[in-house]
Amino acid sequence: MSDFLDSFRLRNEQNTENMDQKHLELFSLFEFSQTLNSSLEIQTILNSLLLVPMGRLMVGKGMVLLANDEKSCKIATVKGLPETLINTTFHFENKPQEALQINWDNVDRAFPEIILRYKIKLIIPIKSMNKITGMILLGPKLLGQDFTQDEIFFLSSIGNIAAPAIENARVFEQLNAVNYKLDQKVQEMNTLFEIGNELNRVFELDEILKRLSFSLMGQMLINQFFVVLKNGTELKIVYKKGTSFSEKNIELCIKSGSNLPDFSQPLLTSALTKNEGDLFNQLGVKVIVPMVLQDLVRGYIFLGPKLNKEEFSDSDLAFLATLANIAIISIENAHLFQETLEKKKLEDELNVAKSIQARLLPSVMPNVDHFDVHGHNIPSKQVGGDYFDILQVNEHEYIFTIADVSGKGMPASLLMSNLQAGLHTLYKEDYSLSEITFRLNNLIYKNTSSEKYITFFISKLNLKTNTLTFVNAGHNPPYLFYNDGSYDELIKGGIIIGMMENVVYETGEVSMKPGCCLTMFTDGVTEAMSPHDIPFDEFRVIDFFKREMKTPTSEKLNLKLIDVLYDFAGDPTKDDDVTILTVRRID
Amino acid sequence: MSGFDVSRNDVDQISVLYLSGFLDAHTTPKFEHALQTLIKEDRVKVIVNLKDLDYISSAGLGVFMGFIEEIREKGGDIKLSNLSPKVFKVFDLLGFPALYQIFDAEDEAKTKFNETK
Numbered sequence: 001m002s003d004f005l006d007s008f009r010l011r012n013e014q015n016t017e018n019m020d021q022k023h024l025e026l027f028s029l030f031e032f033s034q035t036l037n038s039s040l041e042i043q044t045i046l047n048s049l050l051l052v053p054m055g056r057l058m059v060g061k062g063m064v065l066l067a068n069d070e071k072s073c074k075i076a077t078v079k080g081l082p083e084t085l086i087n088t089t090f091h092f093e094n095k096p097q098e099a100l101q102i103n104w105d106n107v108d109r110a111f112p113e114i115i116l117r118y119k120i121k122l123i124i125p126i127k128s129m130n131k132i133t134g135m136i137l138l139g140p141k142l143l144g145q146d147f148t149q150d151e152i153f154f155l156s157s158i159g160n161i162a163a164p165a166i167e168n169a170r171v172f173e174q175l176n177a178v179n180y181k182l183d184q185k186v187q188e189m190n191t192l193f194e195i196g197n198e199l200n201r202v203f204e205l206d207e208i209l210k211r212l213s214f215s216l217m218g219q220m221l222i223n224q225f226f227v228v229l230k231n232g233t234e235l236k237i238v239y240k241k242g243t244s245f246s247e248k249n250i251e252l253c254i255k256s257g258s259n260l261p262d263f264s265q266p267l268l269t270s271a272l273t274k275n276e277g278d279l280f281n282q283l284g285v286k287v288i289v290p291m292v293l294q295d296l297v298r299g300y301i302f303l304g305p306k307l308n309k310e311e312f313s314d315s316d317l318a319f320l321a322t323l324a325n326i327a328i329i330s331i332e333n334a335h336l337f338q339e340t341l342e343k344k345k346l347e348d349e350l351n352v353a354k355s356i357q358a359r360l361l362p363s364v365m366p367n368v369d370h371f372d373v374h375g376h377n378i379p380s381k382q383v384g385g386d387y388f389d390i391l392q393v394n395e396h397e398y399i400f401t402i403a404d405v406s407g408k409g410m411p412a413s414l415l416m417s418n419l420q421a422g423l424h425t426l427y428k429e430d431y432s433l434s435e436i437t438f439r440l441n442n443l444i445y446k447n448t449s450s451e452k453y454i455t456f457f458i459s460k461l462n463l464k465t466n467t468l469t470f471v472n473a474g475h476n477p478p479y480l481f482y483n484d485g486s487y488d489e490l491i492k493g494g495i496i497i498g499m500m501e502n503v504v505y506e507t508g509e510v511s512m513k514p515g516c517c518l519t520m521f522t523d524g525v526t527e528a529m530s531p532h533d534i535p536f537d538e539f540r541v542i543d544f545f546k547r548e549m550k551t552p553t554s555e556k557l558n559l560k561l562i563d564v565l566y567d568f569a570g571d572p573t574k575d576d577d578v579t580i581l582t583v584r585r586i587d
Numbered sequence: 588m589s590g591f592d593v594s595r596n597d598v599d600q601i602s603v604l605y606l607s608g609f610l611d612a613h614t615t616p617k618f619e620h621a622l623q624t625l626i627k628e629d630r631v632k633v634i635v636n637l638k639d640l641d642y643i644s645s646a647g648l649g650v651f652m653g654f655i656e657e658i659r660e661k662g663g664d665i666k667l668s669n670l671s672p673k674v675f676k677v678f679d680l681l682g683f684p685a686l687y688q689i690f691d692a693e694d695e696a697k698t699k700f701n702e703t704k
Contacts, residue, residue, distance in 0.1 A: 180680070183676070183680050184680050184681075187645065187677065187680050187681065190644060190645070191644065191645040191646070194611060194612050194644050194645070194646060195612060195646065197612075198612040198613060198646075211612055211615075211646070213649065213653065214612065214615055214645075214646040214647075214649030214650055214653065215612065215645050215646045215649055216649065217648075217649035217652035217653055218644070218645035218646055218647065218648030218649030218650075218651070218652060218681065219645040219648075219649070219681060221652065221681060221682050221683070221686070222652070223652045223653060223655065223656050241653065242656060243656065306682075307652070307685075307686050308682050308685040308686060310682070
């Protein structure tokens with residue numbers, strides 16, 4: 001009886017113990033599934049996935065593997081084993097589909113080396129939709145017994161519960177990674193947007209490069225780089241940051257860089273052939289970014305390594321390409337802006353010169369007894385070299401002169417003022433016209449090279465005798481029209497002034513009869529071009545005066561001629577000054 | 588245009604720069620100048636307190652990069668403190684935590700400097 005009771009008690013106790021154990025297992029599973037569902041952190045999930053069985057079954061070491069693909073997996077977490085194993089990827093084909101307890105006395109199949117090395121005792125697959133997404137690997141129990149069927153069943157349940165949670169966490173992790181990448185892209189875009197905006201208001205090369213450098217350093221995590229720009233075919237360094245590039249190395253980089261075949265996208269030096277790649281590597285250049293404007297490479301940025309030792313990604317290279325192109329546009333704009341500024345300054349100076357020159361010409365026409373004198377000059381857009389003057393020598397003598405300096409712009413205008421000054425000192429002395437011309441010729445000859453010369457006509461009117469003496473030094477012959485419609489060309493004189501020294505000039509003389517009209521002009525009149533490229537020519541000048549010489553005043557006559565010129569040529573002052581000086585005897 | 592300001596407080600060997608407002612490509616020269624001044628005075632133990640910084644752009648981070656080499660060569664460092672989550676995110680996205688020590692509070696950064704004296 002007591003035996004029976006004893007045995008009953010024993011059986012009951014065993015049952016109770018079993019019940020307790022089952023209860024505990026269920027509780028563990030419940031707790032475990034709660035942990036899983038409360039977390040999207042893959043490490044938290046994997047940790048409890050290992051710690052729960054290790055604690056429950058007294059196992060000293062274990063790891064969780066996640067399948068990369070059919071054939072390989074990665075160690076995701078370890079306990080009781082070196083942490084350095086984490087992230088190790090190894091080959092594992094024919095993964096067991098069911099829980100597998102390894103009998104170390106008689107290993108009946110080939111396992112990956114890791115499993116052998118760490119004497120893994122039990123492999124529990126983690127399955128999601130019949131696909132193995134991972135495995136729990138446990139070492140032997142501390143007390144050495146095999147895992148029982150119940151325990152294996154319990155562990156398989158854990159694996160099954162964990163599978164969807166791991167899957168979720170992995171998706172969540174991927175989503176986070178994608179989000180992070182997206183944020184990085186947004187940051188890149190912001191940087192490009194910002195630098196684009198900023199460079200729009202900077203017009204100095206140094207300032208542009210400095211702004212560029214901060215965006216580059218901040219965004220790329222670098223602080224060693226330099227910028228070279230093309231100047232013709234030559235590459236010139238314009239900016240350098242950091243101490244790792246010596247002058248000599250920069251020269252080497254430029255030299256080796258120009259030997260590379262053309263490239264319009266950023267180039268990783270690691271992608272070069274071994275020789276070139278090694279060279280740039282030694283010089284500390286990781287990326288060469290071309291600065292492209294309108295399909296032409298205008299410069300390069302040479303970049304050193306990232307400070308966090310990471311390689312440049314494709315996304316980095318795309319960013320660099322855009323940044324470099326934004327920068328080169330600004331650099332080019334700045335260049336054009338500076339040029340415009342300088343041009344503007346030059347134009348301003350030219351305008352000053354123009355107004356100075358205009359003041360060298362007579363602005364008020366003198367009243368000469370019995371004569372009507374009028375001169376008119378329209379300067380071309382550039383500073384030109386036309387000159388005319390009316391000078392009273394004494395009570396009864398006047399000088400009328402007209403000249404045209406070869407060429408245009410500053411040099412012509414300088415020479416013209418030289419001539420004016422020379423004449424103004426000479427005319428009051430008691431020199432004949434041929435002497436004045438002789439001296440002016442020597443003066444201009446000394447002051448210029450022989451390509452510069454002046455066509456010059458000077459005449460002197462004597463009011464007592466009504467005679468006009470003149471010297472024509474290579475100038476368009478003035479015409480003297482008479483009442484009867486005939487005319488004389490005033491040609492006598494000599495060669496243009498400024499060509500050679502000590503030229504002797506002849507003097508001509510004509511009589512200024514009543515009603516006659518003398519007209520002097522520059523080639524701006526005769527060479528005014530019609531839209532069909534036909535010059536106005538001498539014959540039209542002659543026809544005009546024959547027709548119009550009875551116009552009431554010299555001023556009106558001159559202005560009429562200018563009207564005719566405008567009608568003929570559009571703008572006759574487009575290429576040259578236009579100057580006319582007319583003297584008529586009116587009694 | 589939002590403003591930006593730098594103020595400075597020297598305690599013993601350490602200089603603390605307080606940045607406030609918007610640090611972007613437009614306002615970097617001010618910050619740059621502050622760091623240049625510190626280097627000129629040979630004060631290279633620098634804490635940059637970002638408590639009142641509302642925004643930082645990559646160009647702003649570029650200033651940190653532009654001076655770190657020189658400052659570390661002179662035996663100093665730039666440490667950061669009091670970053671708002673928004674500002675920290677930019678530092679994190681660009682990988683700065685790997686290169687700069689970032690602290691929650693200015694005092695922690697000071698302690699770190701004093702440890703390595």
